Amino acid sequence: YMPDQPINFPHDVHAGTYKIDCKFCHVSVEKSRHASVPSLNVCMNCHGPALVTLENPEIQKLRDAYAANKPVAWQKVNLLPDHVKFNHA
Numbered sequence: 001y002m003p004d005q006p007i008n009f010p011h012d013v014h015a016g017t018y019k020i021d022c023k024f025c026h027v028s029v030e031k032s033r034h035a036s037v038p039s040l041n042v043c044m045n046c047h048g049p050a051l052v053t054l055e056n057p058e059i060q061k062l063r064d065a066y067a068a069n070k071p072v073a074w075q076k077v078n079l080l081p082d083h084v085k086f087n088h089a
Contacts, residue, residue, distance in 0.1 A: 003075040
């Protein structure tokens, strides 16, 4: 299941190619029962205008949302029944 997302996030590039540790973005994974969706502040650590400056429309969408102080409306990927809870612990 791969719903259309408001920003095309290439997980394979971040976690695969660049080998960014999951905990860099999913900061609560060791403290919480769930891996949480990173805030835009976490994204902007690397994608702020002074750092990763690729002319990429997806990164621009991220920056626009950050500048407007609006969260990205990510679509839920885990379609589990209500009675099921996935615990990262």
